[in-house]
Amino acid sequence: MRLLPKYIHANREMLEWLWLGLLSLTLLLLPATLMQLNRLDTVKASGTLRVLTLNGPTSFYSGPDGNVGFEYDLAGAFANSLGVQLEMVVVENFKDMLPRIASGEGDFAAAGITITEQRKSLVRFSPPYQEIRQQVVYRRGTEKPYNIKELAKHHPTIVAGTSFSERLNELKKRHPKLEWTEVDDQGPEDLLIEVWEGLQEATIADSNLVAVVQQFYPELSVAFNIQRPEQLAWAFPLSDDHSLYNAAAKFIKEAQSSGALSRIIDRYYGPASRSTYPNLAAYQRRIESILPEYQSMFEKVGAEHDLDWRLLAAQAYQESLWNPEAVSPTGVRGIMMLTNRTARFLNVKDRVDPYESISGGTLYLRDLIDRVPATVEEPDRTWMALAAYNVGMGHLEDARVITAKQGGNPNIWKDVRERLPLLAKPAWYRKTRHGYARGYEPVQYVRRIRTYYDILVKVDEDIKATTSTEAIKVEPSAL
Structure with missing residues (x-):
C-alpha cells in the first residue's frame, strides 16, 4: 500500500519532465519553422x-499631393497585389544601389535600372517593363557632337556606376x-x-529622363543615341528562393497584358511627348473665342x-487651356486640373463642372496665399x-530655407525662384525636410502664368479703353 503513492508521484514527475521537454523542443523548432517561410511568405507575414x-x-x-513617381506607382501596384504596404527606401548614390540590394538590404531595387551583362553577375533582373535609349545631350546653340569621335572633343560628364560608364568603356x-x-x-x-x-x-542620360527634363529646358537637345534600345527592370x-521574384515576374507580365503598365508609363512620360512651347498666338485667339464663356465665373x-x-x-489657361473636360494621365481633371484628393478637401463634387472647378481652384490658391509667411x-x-x-508648400519652404542659407532673401520671389531648381540636385535635396522635387517646374509654371496674365491684362485694358472711347463719342439725342 505504501508503494502506490510513490509510484504515482514518480509517474507525475516523469510526465512533468516529459511535458517540459516537449515544450522546449517546440520552442527550439519554432524559429526553424519560421525560417522555412519563403521570401514571398515572409513579405506577406x-x-x-x-x-x-x-x-x-x-x-x-x-x-x-503626396508621394509620386513611375517606380513608386509600379511598385505600389505590386505591393497592392500582394496585400502589403510599400516602403520606399531612398539610396543616395546609384553606385550603392546594386551592392546594397545584393547584400539583402531590401526585397528588390526599382530605380530605372538598365539590364547589362556586367550587372547580371550581381543581381537577378525581373522581366523588363520599359525600353529606353542612352542619349548624348548638349545645349542647342552650342557645337553639336555628331558621333563618338566628335564627342571626345566635348569631354562629357556622367554619373558614376551607371550603364553609361559601361558603354563608354566599351567605346573607348x-x-x-x-x-x-x-x-x-x-x-x-x-x-x-x-x-x-x-x-x-x-x-x-536615358531617353525617358531626357524627355521629362526637356519640357522645362527645351534648349536641351539630343545629339545622337550611343546605344541600341536598352531595357529597364527591377x-x-x-x-535560390525565387518566390518573390516569380510573383513580381507574373505581376509585370499581367500589367503588360492588361494595359496597366502602359497607363503608368503614359502618366509620367505621355505629357513629355506631347509638350510644346507656349503658343501665345493660340492663347490670344482663345481669349476671344473661349474666355468669354467663363469670364463671368472668374470675375464672380x-x-x-x-x-x-x-x-x-491665366492660371486656368496654364492648367487646362480653358478646357473644362481636360484630363491628364495622372488623373487631374477640369478647367483648374484638380486632383481627386484636392477636390475632396475643397468639397468639389464635380471636377468637370467649370464653376465648381474654378471655385475650388481659387479657394485652394487663396488658402496657399494666406499660408505664405506674413x-x-x-x-x-x-x-x-x-x-x-504646383510643387507643394513643403518644397517651397525648403527653397526658402536654401535661399536664406545662401544669403538671399526668402521673402523675395526672384531669390527663391533662383533656388527652387536646387531641389532637383542631390547635394541640396538630401539636406531638405521634404526631399527631391522638380524645382524647375514651378519656376516655369509661374513664369508662364505671369506671361498669360500680362497679356490678358493688356487685352482687358485695351477693351476697356476702347469701350470708354466709344462711349465718349456717342452724342445723346437729347442734345
Whole structure:
C-alpha cells in the first residue's frame, strides 16, 4: 500500500519532465519553422514590401499631393497585389544601389535600372517593363557632337556606376581618345540642367529622363543615341528562393497584358511627348473665342476671394487651356486640373463642372496665399503661392530655407525662384525636410502664368479703353 503513492508521484514527475521537454523542443523548432517561410511568405507575414530606390523624376519623389513617381506607382501596384504596404527606401548614390540590394538590404531595387551583362553577375533582373535609349545631350546653340569621335572633343560628364560608364568603356576600345568625367554626388537630371546652364558641354542620360527634363529646358537637345534600345527592370538579390521574384515576374507580365503598365508609363512620360512651347498666338485667339464663356465665373469667384479674375483665368489657361473636360494621365481633371484628393478637401463634387472647378481652384490658391509667411509681401506672395500650387508648400519652404542659407532673401520671389531648381540636385535635396522635387517646374509654371496674365491684362485694358472711347463719342439725342 505504501508503494502506490510513490509510484504515482514518480509517474507525475516523469510526465512533468516529459511535458517540459516537449515544450522546449517546440520552442527550439519554432524559429526553424519560421525560417522555412519563403521570401514571398515572409513579405506577406511582415505586411511590408521594402524597395530600394532613388529620389528623382523617373523613380520616386514627394509631389503636392503626396508621394509620386513611375517606380513608386509600379511598385505600389505590386505591393497592392500582394496585400502589403510599400516602403520606399531612398539610396543616395546609384553606385550603392546594386551592392546594397545584393547584400539583402531590401526585397528588390526599382530605380530605372538598365539590364547589362556586367550587372547580371550581381543581381537577378525581373522581366523588363520599359525600353529606353542612352542619349548624348548638349545645349542647342552650342557645337553639336555628331558621333563618338566628335564627342571626345566635348569631354562629357556622367554619373558614376551607371550603364553609361559601361558603354563608354566599351567605346573607348575603338576610340582611345574618348575621355569623360564621372561624378557620384550628382544625378543625371542634375547634369542635364548643368548642360542647359552651360556648366557642362555634354552628358549622357536615358531617353525617358531626357524627355521629362526637356519640357522645362527645351534648349536641351539630343545629339545622337550611343546605344541600341536598352531595357529597364527591377533588380533582385541572387538567391535560390525565387518566390518573390516569380510573383513580381507574373505581376509585370499581367500589367503588360492588361494595359496597366502602359497607363503608368503614359502618366509620367505621355505629357513629355506631347509638350510644346507656349503658343501665345493660340492663347490670344482663345481669349476671344473661349474666355468669354467663363469670364463671368472668374470675375464672380475672384471677387469672392479678393483675387484678380485675370490671374485666375491665366492660371486656368496654364492648367487646362480653358478646357473644362481636360484630363491628364495622372488623373487631374477640369478647367483648374484638380486632383481627386484636392477636390475632396475643397468639397468639389464635380471636377468637370467649370464653376465648381474654378471655385475650388481659387479657394485652394487663396488658402496657399494666406499660408505664405506674413513677411512675404505682394506680388511675391502670390507668385510663391502659385509655385506652391504646383510643387507643394513643403518644397517651397525648403527653397526658402536654401535661399536664406545662401544669403538671399526668402521673402523675395526672384531669390527663391533662383533656388527652387536646387531641389532637383542631390547635394541640396538630401539636406531638405521634404526631399527631391522638380524645382524647375514651378519656376516655369509661374513664369508662364505671369506671361498669360500680362497679356490678358493688356487685352482687358485695351477693351476697356476702347469701350470708354466709344462711349465718349456717342452724342445723346437729347442734345
